[in-house]
Amino acid sequence: MQLYPTRTAAHLAIAGVAVMGAGLIAREPAIVGWGGAILVAIALARGVTLVSVARIRAAGFEMLWGGSRRILRSARGGTVEIEAEVRNRDTLAARYVKLRTIASSQLDVRIEPNRGEVSASGRLKVKVIVRTPRVGQHGLHGLALEVHGAPGLFEVPLTFANPYGIEVLPRPFMPYLTQPRGGRSHLLAASGKPGRVRGEGDDLRELREHQPGDPFRKIAWKASARRGTLLVREFEREERDVVWVLVDAAVELWAGPLGRAPLDLMIDEAAAIATRHLGRGDRVGLIVLAPGPRVTIAPDHGPGHGQKIAQALTVGCGTYDADRSELDESDVAARVIEHLRPLDARGLDDLRRGDLDRLAARAESMRARAPFSAPAPLGRSQRERTLRRYLASYGIESPARAEPDRRDPAMAIAESLTHIARVKPRASMVYVLASPPADAQLGQLSEAVRRLSRKAVHVVWTLPDLEPGLGPPWEAPRPQESDGDEGQSGPTPSNKAFQELAPIAAEAVLIRARVAQTRREAVLRKAGVRVVRLRAAAAPSRAADVAHDGAHPPQI
Template sequence: MRLTLSAGGILGVVLAALLLGFGLLAVSPTLLFLAACAALPPTLDALLGIAAPARFREGRLRLGWRAATSGRRLEAGRPVEIELTVRNPSAVPLPIDRADVFAGSRIVADRRSFRLPALPPGHELRHRLRVTPLAPGTLVLHGLLLWIATPLGFFRHRLYFPTPLRLRVLPPSFAARLPRPARARTDVRGPRPRLRAPGLAGDDADLREIRDHRWGDPFRRIAWRPSARAGRLLTKEYERHLPRRHLIAVEASAATLRRVAGRAPLDALAAEACARAEAALRAGDEVGLCLFDARVVRRLPAAGTRRTAAAVLDALLDAYHPVDRDTTDVPADELAQIVGRYLLLHERIETRVAVPGVSFHDRYAVAEAVLRLGLSPAAARRDVLGEDPEDALLRRFCLDRGIELPVQERYAAHSRALGIRAACEAAAEPGARAHELHLLTDLDDLEAWADLAPDLARLAARRIRMHCILPPPGPRGDDALHHVEALVRRRRRQRLARWLRRHGVRVTHAARPA
């Protein structure tokens, strides 16, 4: 176990080096004696730390942590308390200096809460750590690093516990809108009333009315008592409810993932999509989900079961962590290096090429190590686009372990229009045709939408009702430039709304996040 100098150790070594240097230059026995006295405590502390490695052995500590949520949802931008438990079964005290957490760039740790007290022998330490998630999605705390001080405090031992902790963080707008459907600014929220088939005598559903008996009506549906009172045959007519099929298409591109002042358009779009899914499921309809960029990235088939809402929510949170080849800016060889460094740090698996002076991870060795570790069932079932099977496996591993990959900075309106066209084709797919298409996008370029006029006409010909939901405007600035940009954006959306309404599309705006 390697020793690391602490802040006090650095000061002591620097002081001893300065005294030794001045003593040698001045040929002063006094300064040399003081240098020896200054170097004695760090040297003794290093010998004590090396001579007693059992005190700092990682296997003698037991560590566990979990999110202290108390039943509430985790929201982006709000601190989250992590309940840490450290158990010391040995007979000697372990002076814990501080702790560090290994996480991605979307999590910020409160350093004041990572100061831990010394752990007495045979005792258990319970402590609350505070971290703040900056973005929604499934965030992973990869592990915890404990710094154990030596007896005199000049050195520290580095103990790392690779215990991943997953946090499912929702956007701020989810908290107020997830339990119930939200209200629109211009239109009524929620799905349209369910279609009702023509009343047929003998259908096994709700009673609609009692009418005169007609030829062909089944005799078992004759209302005998009302017929006796009326003096003629009356038949009970029932009606059946046909559930509607809703397809919610959400744009998950770099344009909607980009954050400005801590907010992204995808936050409002995801909250709106989840609210519409909840409203449709409560009405007894079927809901499907489609996430698109320049193509359909992920597709959930329409269903009306209890698990549909949870599946929709999980897919929307996974949209914050893209891993596909055409949505991320990481080639296959660079991805292998990223995963190889992760395996070396967190799993202690060596995959580097055995060449002196070269720190290059073998791609196939990395893939074999990932196969030995295995994937979670959700990550193994995920359809991921990669250059080859090994690349797709590594991308699933990044999704499973929460390894962040840079997103392609692609904001071209043409490529985003291709994703909208793919979503329209998914809504009109034979055998799974949707009755309602809810398109949630941030594209307000009228020229790009003009190329989609044939697709909108095709949806209208197939009697597919389309709703276009735009995110709210971004954060307002106080300078004149922001006011001009907001005015131009509002005018562009107004022109787009008029054009879409002329093509039979209902246009609404998602509510502004809380």
């Protein structure tokens, strides 16, 4: 249990020390005794606070989430509300000065009310409002209650470890997965190119005479009675596209403001494309590259397949793997210890410091209480994989690696396009969501695109726009303003020069990047690729809208 002095306690302690110092200088015992009495009173208040908080904890101060579910789904950018209840089983009321959540940094959480009082033997219901700016499986690990001890000189944080999971799906998948299913959606075929042929459908093609082998359910009894011969109904079947969606999930694409990074927008765009084609009855496949093939889902159709694609986009772009995370094994172990200690019955007191093998075993045994069932991420050893799996299962964030991937993703995209050209069923459309390829890889990529074009496969390339739009990242920190005669009177000349030159240099770099991107776009268009720029303010599924202006997108 840790106690933190309030500002009042700090001021009283400083005053007590100052009074004692003045008494010693003046050689006045009464003044020294007065200052010492202040310090003794502070020490007594600390002891009273320890006793009162220990009593609260022994009486059973606890926190419970409302409802029976421990996982809540939300769309990216949405807001959800969760009810929580704080129970005080003590005979004395407990006043708290701050109530906060212990949650993943990928969530924006606030509590109402965040301060108040829990009555004696009473309950306090609070509302936890969570905004979900980024896809993934994130955790609410519990609440922290800061209690004031009498007479308000010390604060004691009481932590209630109660894991709760927030699964954030790409925005277009939420309405798709919640819409009613059945009826005509089960009559749509799922392979081939758009066309109308004879088969199982819902549009009547013709009435013909019954032939051996025709099922009785196709007999048109009323028409047969009128004509005096058995007639059967022949329907038209709509053949559908086979669509592949390739997403470049390179770790550097997570750079940017939370919820507005390039990969945030690309995941939403991929989800919009997938849901649009699945809603038409097309077969949709998915490949997530990071930079090599990370997730591969063969083309299929139906709501169940949509669930698979949504899950792959939600967790397949995560940064829990050792080659995508900024955390090494010791950093992962530190986060596991911090999260596991309040959950463990013994508080990890029986674990020696540095014994990561026993820590991994203990973490694996506690994973049954986790809200998510996560696969083991990549690691340099089985022990590290176990610890990283604990983070993923509880939704504890793992920051993305600062260094970019060494391998150019364009090579992996070219290999994936070659694979798509060979596999069956034959693809009819391919969407690529990635940054523009480097000049060295344009030749290999163009050859893969031409191979698809010879098979009448249309390729649409969606890339993030280079427009900053999110605020200048080169902006220097503002100098501290002076208060009267204290401190500096303004920014130094070097700071002024940096503030003047940084925007100019950044604009020059941006112009150079635009020129390079325009040149690469021209090469892609020459190879038969339809290029679409993805802007932060653009409507979702821009590439899908372009692709459906006609039967197929025109080649430019």
